[in-house]
Amino acid sequence: MKKIKTLLILVVVAFVMAVDGCRRTSEMLPGKGGGDTMPPSEGQQSSVDTTMPPVVSPESSVDTTMPPVAPPTRGDMVLIPAGEFQMGSIDADADDDEKPVHTVYVDAFYMDVHEVTYAEYKAFIDENSQWQKGNIQAKFHGGQYLNDWNGNTYPIGKANYPVVYVSWYAAMEYAAWANKRLPTEAEWEYAARGRLKGKKYPWGNTISPQNANYYPHVGEATEVGRYAPNDYGLYDMAGNVWEWCLDEWRFDFYADSPDRNPLSGAPTIKWIQDNFQSVKSARVLRGGSWNSQADGVRVASREFYTPMLTSSIFGFRCVRAVTP
Ligand SMILES: [Ca+2]
Numbered sequence: 379m380k381k382i383k384t385l386l387i388l389v390v391v392a393f394v395m396a397v398d399g400c401r402r403t404s405e406m407l408p409g410k411g412g413g414d415t416m417p418p419s420e421g422q423q424s425s426v427d428t429t430m431p432p433v434v435s436p437e438s439s440v441d442t443t444m445p446p447v448a449p450p451t452r453g454d455m456v457l458i459p460a461g462e463f464q465m466g467s468i469d470a471d472a473d474d475d476e477k478p479v480h481t482v483y484v485d486a487f488y489m490d491v492h493e494v495t496y497a498e499y500k501a502f503i504d505e506n507s508q509w510q511k512g513n514i515q516a517k518f519h520g521g522q523y524l525n526d527w528n529g530n531t532y533p534i535g536k537a538n539y540p541v542v543y544v545s546w547y548a549a550m551e552y553a554a555w556a557n558k559r560l561p562t563e564a565e566w567e568y569a570a571r572g573r574l575k576g577k578k579y580p581w582g583n584t585i586s587p588q589n590a591n592y593y594p595h596v597g598e599a600t601e602v603g604r605y606a607p608n609d610y611g612l613y614d615m616a617g618n619v620w621e622w623c624l625d626e627w628r629f630d631f632y633a634d635s636p637d638r639n640p641l642s643g644a645p646t647i648k649w650i651q652d653n654f655q656s657v658k659s660a661r662v663l664r665g666g667s668w669n670s671q672a673d674g675v676r677v678a679s680r681e682f683y684t685p686m687l688t689s690s691i692f693g694f695r696c697v698r699a700v701t702p
Pocket of ligand 1: 493614615616617618619620621665666
């Protein structure tokens, strides 16, 4: 069912992109999202904080034994130690593409504690004019890139909200600029599980509006870090905005994926980093959004879209290798 549904969605997306430049994409996003709610329109501000977010060196943020006691500073990362986990799910809400559950080992990596924010993204486009709203190449977005920005100015009051309307290409370019990269799908799920074994969510098996931003409780994205982090200190791994991953989406990837550092669609991470501008195949998204029902924000839930797609529910966060 999931495969049929998603293939149909891709066909429809491709058709619309051909007909009207993909202007309607956010109105037909995943059925898991629980509705076609469009985000409220935002006012624009004339001046914003363009200060670069502080970059915390990996060496200074390796203590992951305790979760942060205060909201993280923008730019913070935490160490996700190497280890094995059971990837996928067979719980009652699991889709077929989450099976079989299989053992995966991932190397250690650093991960952004929160989704990339508007303020962080602005620092990127201020230094990289070719990725500004008026300059980005058409092939790198689906027609709504930075749709809620006024030129290079993000919506008023949204500095610490997750940036949205960013394509996979834009997320890849941002990550390279930040000396980071997007997570693999396996890294993302391993980190989201937060040392828990076999649980549905980053904190356990039940969910309430106090745990995360998911449908229909808030109706729009919230400031990053508003909800409690998981045991690694990662915020909003369930809900708020979907997060682009490196991998090419394959329905049956789990049936034959490598058991160490799996990656779909490329021989190496470096290959994707070096060739991402020529990538055409669908990319994985994880974590669900403010527009996803509870089953869509489970740690094992998988979604995918063309890398051009921009939407009010799609954002990202980055990771960095421990040893470059
Ligand atoms: Ca998220």
